[in-house]
Amino acid sequence: MAISLQKGGNVNLSKEAPSLKKLVIGLGWDPRATDGAAFDIDGSAFMLKADGKVRSDSDFVFYNNVKSTDGSVSHGGDNTSGVGEGDDEKILIDLSLVPSEIDRIAVGVTIHEADARRQNFGMVGKAYIRCLDANGNKEIARYDLSEDSSTETAMIFGEIYRAGAEWKFKAVGQGFAGGLGPLARSFGIST
């Protein structure tokens, strides 16, 4: 069963799900029912070295760079309105393909043009981000963005990191000012 994580809590993925090979980061929200700019939530992944920085810009996987060069992290495609059943966006992480020099993978969630559109997670209906085992779609961790991060526009959801030969997941749940650009720069992306 899914482990309910508190902010900062972590789970040993290799122990909880010994057969775990692929992780799915799922992102979902309700499309906007009221009039005005659509809600567009984006998920992104940063493949980081031990120093907390990317090797190059291609380690930043998001809607404009949907696959890392090694193929370990891929983005399922951009949903710009939340229309559709189930997870509206997915990022797939194949742990077996992650190069050894990558120490951890940070997962971020942002609202596209949040400032210009004056939006935050709380304005979006039923917004969440979650982490699942691709095999059987078992949920490992989840944040209710609408409820728990209602005034945020960008957040570091969690980190998948190496602990020796094992993989762990840490629920970070930390708001981040400024959106995707500043978030990416903080990981050493040169945009």
Added chain:
Amino acid sequence: MTTLAKGQRLKISDLIPTGAFRVGLAAHGLAVDFACFGLDSAGKLSDDRYMTFFNQPRSPCGGLEVCTVPGDPDGFAFKLASLPTTVDRVVVALSVSGDGVMSALGSGYLRIVEGERELAHFPFTGADFSSERALILGEFYRKDGGWRFMAVGQGFDGGLEALVKHFGATVEESLTPPAAQAAKVALNKRVEREAPQLVNLIKQAGVSLQKVGLSDHHAKVCLCLDISGSMAGLYRQGMVQSFAERVLALGCKFDDDGAIDVFLFGEDVHQPVPMGLANCRGYVQQLVARHPLEGDTRYGRAMAAIRGFYFPDTAGGERLSPVKAALPVYVMFVTDGSTSDKAVTEKQLRWSGMEPIFWQFMGIGNGRKPKSRLLAAFSTADFPFLESLDDLPGRFIDNADYFSVSSLDEHSDAALYDLLMTEYPGWLKLASRHGLLP
């Protein structure tokens, strides 16, 4: 005290364990109406009695009630514990009651007050919005066994109707009734504010409509007034004004926009601005000031103009095949004398037989022809031509009725509305059977 931003949440049950508090509301710079909607877990207004507003000020359970909050223009009292479990959330909304969009708002706020203590304040201004005409300000909702509040500040360009549609019943139950009801309610409120002299008239019209099964009927209403010189006395005495108000009241029952189209005819035809709630006071006086009475009386010209206005394709000319429309047109045609273009008038009425227009002719004169055929034989009709129109042969369907009055105020409101609904309901059925109406 917490100042809330759009999207921000608040655990009400932690702040106010009793669940009893008031919500104070203000929206300056626009005429608006506030309302609370008690919705089910699907976000729908499954029980109309949980729309709480000026006209339905208390929910059946008493958990929601219109109240005064000192210092605030509007307010609601909440007793969350009294709400049935079927009410999963309560939305606080506002809609513009006249013209204008939310960007024209000055400042406004929603605040949560327990006793004298202000616990939360959600400010908003017109700059937060654009073309919305209705807004959801905030929402109290059940979560994890308690109640929470969220500041929403999102809305609908389509106004109250769009809002109610958003909360509308499920598809099987049809979306329109609550929306139609809300539009009706909004109109009633406008009447109370803008034209209170119509309130009783509208009620009276409603009684007559109910008798003939037209309570929920929709139609366009047109008033066609004779402005030939002989009408001078009636205009001067204000009789035409009061009569026009009686027709406007009928228009308010048939049409949610609270206005009727007006045509004037003598020698020529004129179409002034429609008569509505906002301009109905002194409306006829202004008409006469702008359109001096004329020397001739030509029904046919007026009818051509009216036909051309509602069904422009023939420009008021000959119609060879039936035309269909979603809404019928009810024309109240008022004259005090005969016409000088009888042949044209007859043609017009025949052509119009293929259009969803009903002509209710009313002749004003000193004597009148009894409705009874037997008595009629012994009296002289003041309007033999109008009467002949009523039975004019060669029409697609019978599209006219005629009666005469000795004076414009001869009948009580109730009797007048009954008279206006003598043949119209039958024509509606006929028109629908002949493909002029759905």
